[in-house]
């Protein structure tokens with residue numbers, strides 16, 4: 172059964188808002204900013220921008236223009252309040268919905284779309300990009316740690332795995348290469364963030380927030396387990412001698428336009 176996009180039906184919960192805002196300054200933020208690179212005089216379109224306005228601030232500070240695009244009204248309001256150009260729309264529609272931009276950034280969005288919509292979104296992003304498109308998606312294959320971390324991972328796979336593709340990063344390159352016709356002249360490259368071990372549990376604490384908001388619609392048993400694991404992770408995060416864990420990997424696929432070859 173294909174998974175339903177959790178963002179189509181309901182507003183962003185407080186927990187999810189906090190999680191997205193907490194991402195600023197972390198490894199995902201660095202991955203995005205390094206991939207975007209020089210922005211002076213350029214327009215960056217952020218598709219499925221989410222609640223964090225940090226990337227927009229980063230682009231503007233460096234002399235670029237930033238446009239947020241998202242399906243959620245709350246996200247658009249947040250960006251408008253931060254002084255960003257913000258457009259509400261559904262990336263997966265049959266008609267063109269995006270304004271053109273030099274660089275189009277799409278992070279953790281395709282994982283929420285069913286295949287047909289995901290393919291349409293890739294085509295639309297490619298059409299809108301004048302120079303490059305950047306797609307970033309997760310791959311949970313190597314995510315592991317001690318017993319507490321593994322319990323969190325297994326519960327997350329059970330709850331979130333029903334609604335989104337937690338492993339899209341593994342096949343992202345092929346998915347994109349299959350959708351974009353060769354004749355359009357594009358160069359596709361892939362970078363997979365190495366699975367570095369870390370002791371910083373902040374990312375896991377944020378993950379428990381995402382679980383809490385999604386478990387609400389799930390079984391009571393999951394809600395109880397989430398509460399218990401969230402407490403255990405919070406406790407673990409405070410320990411000085413906490414164990415290392417390997418977080419989910421991220422895959423970045425860059426599509427350059429006008430290159431005439433693969």
Ligand SMILES: C[S@@+](CC[C@H](N)C(=O)[O-])C[C@H]1O[C@@H](n2cnc3c(N)ncnc32)[C@H](O)[C@@H]1O
Pocket residue numbers: 176178179191194218219220221222223240241242243246260261262263277278279280283
């Ligand atoms: C997991 S959040 C990622 C937010 C941000 N890109 C980040 O990396 O922190 C997914 C975002 O994509 C948006 N989204 C989901 N489906 C969409 C669609 N069909 N069209 C436009 N935006 C969509 C959601 O509203 C949400 O803000």
